[in-house]
Amino acid sequence: MSVLPKVSLAGRCLLVTGGTQGIGEACALAAAEAGARAVCITGRNAKRGASVVAALRALGSQAHFVAADLSDADATAGIVAQAEAALGLVDGLVNAAGLTDRGTILGTDIALWDRLFAINARAPFILTQAVARRLVAEKRSGTIVNVITMSSHGGQPFLTGYSSSKGALAVLTKNTALGLRPHRIRVNGINLGWADTPGEHVIQQKDGNPPDWLDRAAPAQPFGRLVSAPDVAGLATYLLSDASGIVTGSLIDFDQNVMGAYE
Template sequence: MNIRLSGRRILVTGGTQGIGEGVALAAAEAGTAAICITGRNADRGAQVVARLRGLGVAAHFVAADLADAAATAGILAQAESALGLIDGLVNAAGLTDRGTILDTDAALWDRLFAVNARAPFLLTQAFARRLVAEKRPGAIVNVITMSSHGGQPFLTGYASSKGALATLTKNTAHGLRPHRIRVNGINLGWADTPGEHAIQARDGNPPDWREAVEPTQPFGRLIRPADVAGLATYLLSDAAEMMTGALIDFDQNVMGAYE
């Protein structure tokens, strides 16, 4: 199986850390020609761009807050102005703020949907319109979550927004088939990322929370960015050219199975 991205130009949201950074680095190692990453932290963006360039890849950073619809809508044009026509999109950015049905207010709900569902919609729309106009194929990978199946009570807004992204994945996969634009999603399980560390600290857990929870997991650890990055690279590549509309549960637990 030839999992290579030679000559491809990839846009990765949330590429300054965690899953997005892991996907960007894996794409570089798979031979992609150019990678644009987005994020809010310009210093981290510069560091990741430097790493990508060190791997021999043309790289560019776009500073953008995905909660801002206008800023999100302009990302693709900035990426293509710097690197040329983008033919792969990875929507890896996301917010995981807590909130139950009893305490989630409208502002939190709207913010979660803006970043987790509206931003991928806007980027997918801009990306698809560009490729259709150019009569070129492409691939989209949406990083979703196992919580899109329903989720925990304390993640009402997050699970709902990612459930919307799961539906968007299937809907757009079906609609874009005639244009040979593939759309697939990854339902990611509990992962060891900077964002998760921040959430754990906010929840009042100690810095060594990971050491306590990893031995309790079926395979002895949490998912790491490099684990999912390989799958994302596969879904972007020609090795997956016959695959679209898939929602892959990437977890060490089996949804729907009980002790």
């Protein structure tokens, strides 16, 4: 009789980008709750970073914060070394940070396009490469989870650059899953649907929606609410853990709508 494996990250050392708020923070805290030995978070807000580090330590994990702007390739390239200097070998990575700025094909300038790709595609590439190289050198297995978006399927017209950059991350997920499979390093992605996050609240305000936009939007959704950060963290923790077995190269649509199906 088989026994379902427990979702546990005991003994693991995780690196989570965008870990100072929203999806990244939830993934970091969920990892600690699942028994991760250590969790390193990245972000630009040192005050928020210190707060999350304190929460992680209260949950029993070693914790460290690396201040970094992921639009800076050199700064991004140094994150893994800083994490490992503080906490030891990183064997799990969550690329949760992302830029969601608007722009149509007619209105997106090259600077915005480049910044979207730098944060949403290049940074995950740099970090995946750094983590994978260390794991291969140490002959260790590992897991990587990329937080993507349903917009990677095509997206709305006002999200041209964002959708394109996340589409690149979706392809990177599958490509690296195959390339790293011989080393038993698994790579999976979460195509996130409309989610209730601090970043989304800021965007809604910029778009001119009222402060109570969430109270208006939630009842109209199929399940009466938006996706939450803990929802995503639970799936990410599962994918990082041995409970997900040999799953690799999967892009999971985490949304209330079913792509390709219409009423």
